[in-house]
Every structure is written in structure tokens, then in C-alpha cells.
Amino acid sequence: MSSDRRPWTFFVLATLFTLFVIFLYGPMISILILSFQGPNGSLSFPLRDPSLMWFGEVFNPSRVGDVPGAFSRSFPLSIIVMLLTVLISVTAGFGFRRHFRGSTLIFYTAIASLIVPGLVLSIGVLVTARFLGVSANWYTTGLGAHLSWTLPFGLLIMFAVLGRLNPSYEEAAYDLGASKWQTVKEVVVPIVFPGMIAVALFGFTLSYDEFPRSWLTIGTKNTLPLEIWTMTTNVTSPSLYALGAITTGISFLVIGAALGSIYLIQRKRAGL
Template sequence: MNNNRTAGFWFLALFFVAFVLFLYGPMLVIVVLSFQGPEGGLTFPLRGLSLHWFVKLAEGLGVVDIGAALKRSLGLGAAVMAFTVLFSVLAGLAFRKKLAGGNALFYVVVASLIMPSIIVSLGIGLEFRLLDNGIKWVLEALGFTTTLEEYGTSLGLFTSALGAHLTWTLPFGLLIMFAVFNRFNPAYEEAARDLGATPWQGFRHVVLPLIAPSVVGIGMFGFTLSWDEIARTSQAIGDVNTLPLELQGLTTTVTTPSIYALGTVTTLISLVVMAVAVGLAWGLSRKQKKGHHE
């Protein structure tokens, strides 16, 4: 066997290395700089090695409540993950049969992928402001003056922001479920029905275990896409901020490695979620293969 590499191979290898460095280099730089000592700055060379800036981050960055923003992002990400999984699985099951207007519905769902994110955010924000005007008009017409005075806005974390994030995550979940069910063997369901299983029992004991690894993957996509989303959140969240929005604002005001420490924490959370999802998917796949062998 000839082990000599051609010039084309080395060119592609160097291109791949450059691409990986371009993709992950900034993240690595931020992680390294976040572990500087008390005299550390925002650029190299590294000055000392400590957890000083993580301690400063825990103490708070000025008027910004990082802990509250973190909780909001985690809560929103969990809600987006749950709804993305639920709607994607239901839509995947529905599209297994020919639906009237199914093609039009599919294109409406995936159209949000090609729409500029900021336009989607502006549109959702405008819709909810119009909804606010309608609610206030109804309250005024009904004479509920106390409720009208106490009413703020329908814009919020689990209303407009949740809807904005779902316009981003649902198309990915739906496309994954289409791919899964496209290669799904219906013979398993037919065998379950022949044995007397109801449609729900067939789904719970046959279909769901087979598609479980993909469902875990959809959940991971839902959380991670929501976790770092800025554009679709900016105009649709109301008077609170998620962690990415706070991080974006801090880049113009914080001039210490604390901002790098915050970036490291957010990256670590993303990696933990991905590791858990990959572990669950691997475990479910292994259990599935073991069941087939038995």
C-alpha cells in the first residue's frame, strides 16, 4: 500500500485544521483568559492563574443580576425544549399520513428559518403590543379600572419570548422527525396491533422506544438553540433579559476578565447539556440494540 500523501491531501488537511481553529479558537481563548489572576486583562499575555474572576462573577457585575438572568435562561430553555419535543413528535406522527394542506403547512413552519431573526422578533413584539392594546380596551370597556391600572404587558419570558424561540427550534425538530419516520419500519406497529395493542399502547411501547434517541437529540437542539439566542429574543421578551442579552450588554461596560468567566460558564452549561443528551441517546440506542438481539 502506498502511504505517500499527495499535495492535495496536505492542502485539505491544513484547510481543515485552519477551519477547526477558526471555529473553536475564540472559545478556547475566552476559557484561557477567564482563569487569569487579579491583575489580568482582556488580552494576552496571561497574568497569573486563579479563579479570581469567577469569584467576582459570583459576587455580581454592577447592577446586572447574573443569577436571575441565568435562571431565566435555564427556565426558558427548558420550556422551549419541552414544547419542541412535544410539537415535533406530534407533527412527525401527523405527517406520516397524507394531510390536506400538509405541504403548505410544512413550508409555513420552515419559512422561519430563512426569515431574518430580528424581523421575526420585531413582528412578534408588535403582535403582543397590539394584543396589549386589545386587552386594555376590553378592560376599559368592561369597567375593570383596578385591573387595567395593574396590567402591565403580555410580553414576557413564557409568552412572546417562548413563541419567538419556538419559531427557531420547531423547524429543526420537525425536519429531524421527518427523517426518523421516513426510515421507520411500520411492521413493528402492525405486529403490535395484531397482538391486540391499542394505538396508544403501540406508540408507548413500540414507536416511542424506537425513536427515543432522536427525541433526545431534538430536546438537545431545542435547549441549546434557545440558550444562546439573542436576535429573536431582543424585541420579544419585554422588560427582562436572558443571560445572552445580559452578556451582550456587558461587552460594552465590563472591562475585566469577568466577562470571559461568564462566557466560560455559559459554554460549560451548553457542553453539559450536550454531554447528557449524547449519553442518553447512546444509552437508549444500546438498550434498543440489546432488545433486538434478545
């Protein structure tokens, strides 16, 4: 392995890897291109007279669906889910550093919540709402259904992050005369912060794109993934691709912001 000549497997696996990346991104890029289809263009290649018309069509409720309305519910929902996911999984992550009664039970409940089929949970939350006599809404049942999916992810990330936070670091800080607040600010937060951004990224994107857990739980007004789901059967124009390009663009902005800030923090820390 330490020899400088690459073994032949390197070239085989490098090819496999390249093909996989093309397989991963190719379809996404193709709908991005086709979203610029002209008025006579179809749902497939070639691209005829490129235009922006289908992007305008996305916001035409009579032709497509209520995309702005769906977005006006999806976006705040994802933001709330993101904030709650960070808050709850970070505090819980710290709680799990100590052994306490029921810790194993709660851990496995979280894992079970992660792997339970989304549709099953959707039915359950709707039935629960019925028994309680409340109506399903994106900011009540929808929010809870999303949290039951994002929190286990957040918890697992916090486990990985806090696994690296050796308790002796904090003890060392105390021994050197740091106050409790200083220890948190100077020792704990710098180590945990990139992990918190990762949790936020998961919280936002998982909620923003969640379909099965939203299906029965968000009530009568659709969030974006449900609106897109309806469109996959109703809309036969490239405006479907234009909407896909827009929401993927929003996802990429969020991913870029999260990864970029983690990168900046790491660089700043390395520079210290």
C-alpha cells in the first residue's frame, strides 16, 4: 500500500467512483437543463429555444398548483424544525454523556423512531390527533411528525460530536481556574459548534423535503413536497422541472451555507 505505484484496482475503483458521481448528479443536471425548455419543448431532450417561461409558469396557480402558498408553509416549518432539532438534540446529547435511568430505553426509542416507516407514523399521528379531537395542521401534528424523524438524526450526530469531547478537557479548564461559563464558551462550544451546524442542516433539509411523514399530518393545505407529489401526476409541462430546479437550488443554498460556515470555523480554529 505504501508503494508509490498505484495498483490496478485504483483505476478500476476510480472509474466506478466517477460513474457513480455521474449517476448521482446526471439526472439532476438534466432536469436543470430541461427547465429552460422553450414554449415548444417537451419533457425530454433536446432543448428547444431556451427560455425562462416555465419558471414564470411555476407561479401561475391556475396552471400548476399553489406553489407560493406551499412554500409559505414549508419554509417556516423547516425553520422551526431546524431550531427545535438543534435545541432539543444538543441538550439531550449533553444529558446522554452521563448514565441515567432509562437512557438505553430512550436511545432505542429514538432509533426505532428513525426506522419506523414514515407512512406508518403518518397514520399514527393522524389517528392520535383524532382521538385528542384536534385537527391536523402543519404547525402542530406536522411539526411533531417531522421532529420524530429529525431528532434521532440530531441525537446521533451529537453522539458522534460529544464522543470527541473528552470530559477531562472541561476538568482541565476548571483546574486552570476557568469559571463554568468560561469553560462552556472557550472549551465546549468551539468543539461542539460545527456539529450543531450539521444538526441544523439535517433538521432543515429533512423537514423541507419530507414527504411520507407530512402526507396525513399537515392537514388540508399542502407543503411543498406534497404539492410536487400532486404535480408529478397532474402537470405534464416542463414547469415541473423548473420547480424542481428552484427547490433544489434552495437546498443547495442551505447546504452551501452550512458546509461553508463549518469550513470557515475549522480554518479559523486552525489559524489560532
